Amino acid sequence: MIRRPLPWGISLAAALLFLSPLLWMLGGSLAPESSIFTSPLGISSLKEVSFQNYSDAWRRANLGLALFNSLLQVAGILGLGLIINSMAAFAFARLTFRGRDIVFMLVVGLMILPMEVLVIPLFLTAKDLHLTGPYPNVMAGLILPFTAKAVNIFFLRQHFLSLPTETEEAALIDGAGWFRMYSSIALPSIRPALSTVIVLDLITHWSDFLWPLVICTREETRTVQIALANLFTQPPVQWGDILACSVILTLPVLLIFRFAQRHLVASDLGAGNK
Numbered sequence: 001m002i003r004r005p006l007p008w009g010i011s012l013a014a015a016l017l018f019l020s021p022l023l024w025m026l027g028g029s030l031a032p033e034s035s036i037f038t039s040p041l042g043i044s045s046l047k048e049v050s051f052q053n054y055s056d057a058w059r060r061a062n063l064g065l066a067l068f069n070s071l072l073q074v075a076g077i078l079g080l081g082l083i084i085n086s087m088a089a090f091a092f093a094r095l096t097f098r099g100r101d102i103v104f105m106l107v108v109g110l111m112i113l114p115m116e117v118l119v120i121p122l123f124l125t126a127k128d129l130h131l132t133g134p135y136p137n138v139m140a141g142l143i144l145p146f147t148a149k150a151v152n153i154f155f156l157r158q159h160f161l162s163l164p165t166e167t168e169e170a171a172l173i174d175g176a177g178w179f180r181m182y183s184s185i186a187l188p189s190i191r192p193a194l195s196t197v198i199v200l201d202l203i204t205h206w207s208d209f210l211w212p213l214v215i216c217t218r219e220e221t222r223t224v225q226i227a228l229a230n231l232f233t234q235p236p237v238q239w240g241d242i243l244a245c246s247v248i249l250t251l252p253v254l255l256i257f258r259f260a261q262r263h264l265v266a267s268d269l270g271a272g273n274k
Contacts, residue, residue, distance in 0.1 A: 022250075029053050029244040036239050053240035054248070060234060061245055065220060066227035069139070073212075073223060074205050076143035078198055084148045085197070089156035090182045094168070104157075110150035115210055123214050131215070138221040142212065146205065152197050159193040160186055195260045202256055206249070224249050 028042030030049045036042050043049065057063065091097075092104050122145055126132055131141030168181045176184075187194075212223040222230075228249060231242045 025243050025246055025250075028240060029247045031240065033238060033240050036243070042243070053238070053244035056238065057231065057241040057245040057248070060241060061227040061231055062219070062222070063224070063227060063245065063248065066222050066224045067248075069142075069221060070206060070224040072139060073142045073208075074202055076139070077146050077205050078201055080143065080147040081149060081152065081201060082194060082197065085152040086156055086187060086194070087182065088148070088153045090160055090186055092153070093157045093160035094181075094186070095178065107150045107153055111154065119210060119214060122211075126215060132217070135218070135221055138215055138218070141215050142223070145211075149201075152201070155197065156190065156193055159190040163189050199257060199260045203253055206253055 024040070024042045026042070027039070028036040030051070030053070031039070031043035032048055032050065035044050035048055038044065088107075092100065092107075123132075126141045126145070131137050131144070163186060167185055171181050171185060207225060208223065209225045209229070212226050213229075216222050216226055228242070228245050231237070231245060
């Protein structure tokens with residue numbers, strides 16, 4: 001029995017308010033074009049349910065190749081980024097070297113620079129390094145500039161600093177090197193933080209639009225967000241296809257967030273106990 005109907009009612013109303021665009025997107029993706037803007041849920045009856053919009057969106061946007069390109073981009077950024085950022089964070093947290101604090105301050109300073117400021121010098125650098133043009137070069141251009149991130153280094157460093165040093169000191173006395181302490185002791189202890197970094201990077205780069213728009217000049221290199229944007233300019237503009245494509249692009253993020261939610265909560269609790 002609900003003892004506090006008012007808070008529950010407010011929470012339910014807020015949930016419906018935030019879910020209504022998603023429900024309309026889902027309903028519109030299953031409806032014929034004529035019903036999308038005539039019903040509050042994008043579809044007027046179950047008799048209208050059809051998956052034709054999904055078939056058309058997959059064909060018109062060439063979603064198979066776009067999904068592969070985005071998956072390759074995100075996997076490369078996550079894989080290389082976890083290695084580079086965690087190593088850098090561990091070095092800033094545990095190693096002592098000349099100029100460490102100054103270098104870390106410079107890294108933190110990079111956090112304030114928006115992508116719009118970096119896109120032109122980043123493109124000129126990518127062009128000089130031949131990271132544009134052919135397919136393999138563009139894939140490298142999509143991945144390499146975003147493997148090292150100031151935000152991730154700062155976040156992981158804070159979690160490394162929150163770990164007790166007794167185990168690492170005992171391992172050091174027993175002859176273990178710094179890399180062994182990093183890989184066998186420190187890294188497994190911050191799994192919730194690593195899960196948080198993975199989810200945030202996945203959401204960020206799955207939604208990337210500006211940088212792929214600049215560097216992906218050939219159709220075979222387009223990512224999912226570019227493929228979706230093309231449906232707005234490719235005549236005829238079919239809103240059912242656009243909504244179906246949006247549903248397909250939303251599902252991976254929802255699934256990853258659902259399975260990583262427990263680790264995200266653990267990471268927040270750990271950060272709150274520092």
